[in-house]
Amino acid sequence: MIKRHRIQFPKDELTNINQDEAYFYLQGSGSDRKIRFHDYDEIYQIQGLYEQIFYDRLKCTSPTKVATILESAVKQSQDSFSELRVLDLGAGNGMVGEELKKHGISRLVGVDIISEAYEATIRDRPGVYDAYYVEDFTKLGPERRDELIAWQFDCMVTVAALGFGDIPTKAFVEAFNLIKNGGWVAFNIKDTFFDISDESGFSTMIRELIFAKHVDIYCIERYRHRLSIEGKPLFYFAIAGRKNSDFPV
Numbered sequence: 001m002i003k004r005h006r007i008q009f010p011k012d013e014l015t016n017i018n019q020d021e022a023y024f025y026l027q028g029s030g031s032d033r034k035i036r037f038h039d040y041d042e043i044y045q046i047q048g049l050y051e052q053i054f055y056d057r058l059k060c061t062s063p064t065k066v067a068t069i070l071e072s073a074v075k076q077s078q079d080s081f082s083e084l085r086v087l088d089l090g091a092g093n094g095m096v097g098e099e100l101k102k103h104g105i106s107r108l109v110g111v112d113i114i115s116e117a118y119e120a121t122i123r124d125r126p127g128v129y130d131a132y133y134v135e136d137f138t139k140l141g142p143e144r145r146d147e148l149i150a151w152q153f154d155c156m157v158t159v160a161a162l163g164f165g166d167i168p169t170k171a172f173v174e175a176f177n178l179i180k181n182g183g184w185v186a187f188n189i190k191d192t193f194f195d196i197s198d199e200s201g202f203s204t205m206i207r208e209l210i211f212a213k214h215v216d217i218y219c220i221e222r223y224r225h226r227l228s229i230e231g232k233p234l235f236y237f238a239i240a241g242r243k244n245s246d247f248p249v
């Protein structure tokens with residue numbers, strides 16, 4: 001049985017904390033250890049900690065939501081959902097892969113930038129992915145790109161990994177362009193990323209992706225991604241669509 005961890009969210013100073021600056025304390029026998037939500041390397045090394053914070057405490061629903069919306073999108077076509085060859089970008093410790101497996105997908109490849117994510121996947125969810133690459137997609141070399149092309153991906157998913165200093169646009173575009181035309185794309189993104197006033201690179205890229213018709217949207221849903229540490233709902237969009245063409249690099 002996986003050990004429960006003693007975690008505490010900060011009580012004061014909450015009001016000015018941005019989503020990407022959030023942190024918690026891991027209480028141990030000695031002093032409390034402060035860990036930021038973005039310190040994935042530290043979190044993944046402690047078995048069950050990621051699940052306890054984001055899923056048990058903060059009620060994250062995104063792997064299920066994105067898998068469900070992808071399935072609904074593919075069912076609007078003649079394609080077979082279970083036969084998709086899926087690239088999971090920002091795969092972390094494999095929770096999205098596990099969810100897609102539950103939905104019947106059998107061909108899955110994970111990618112993450114940190115080795116701790118791979119090690120946690122092997123430790124906690126062995127066998128979920130057919131292959132798992134520890135790779136920085138902003139610096140993909142030609143050999144590794146050829147190796148990835150050989151998987152003939154016709155689907156890409158990325159969950160809880162876009163914006164907020166996680167996956168940069170260049171890495172997203174690299175992965176998107178590995179998917180064959182007519183393939184499927186599913187991801188989630190914070191609702192404010194669609195505001196016209198949001199001029200972060202990600203917003204512009206996602207809008208361009210949709211409005212320049214690199215993707216035809218099949219399903220889009222606003223939903224509660226998770227709670228913030230103050231217990232407030234954080235709303236995201238889950239989006240699934242069909243790729244028409246590569247995004248210009």
Ligand SMILES: C[S@@+](CC[C@H](N)C(=O)[O-])C[C@H]1O[C@@H](n2cnc3c(N)ncnc32)[C@H](O)[C@@H]1O
Pocket residue numbers: 040062063089090091092093094095096111112113114117135136137138158159160161165166167168171
């Ligand atoms: C919040 S976690 C989400 C993990 C998983 N998708 C899930 O939903 O449980 C974000 C993940 O994105 C990964 N990540 C951040 N930047 C990345 C990059 N440039 N390329 C690949 N993965 C990246 C992090 O290492 C982390 O594992």
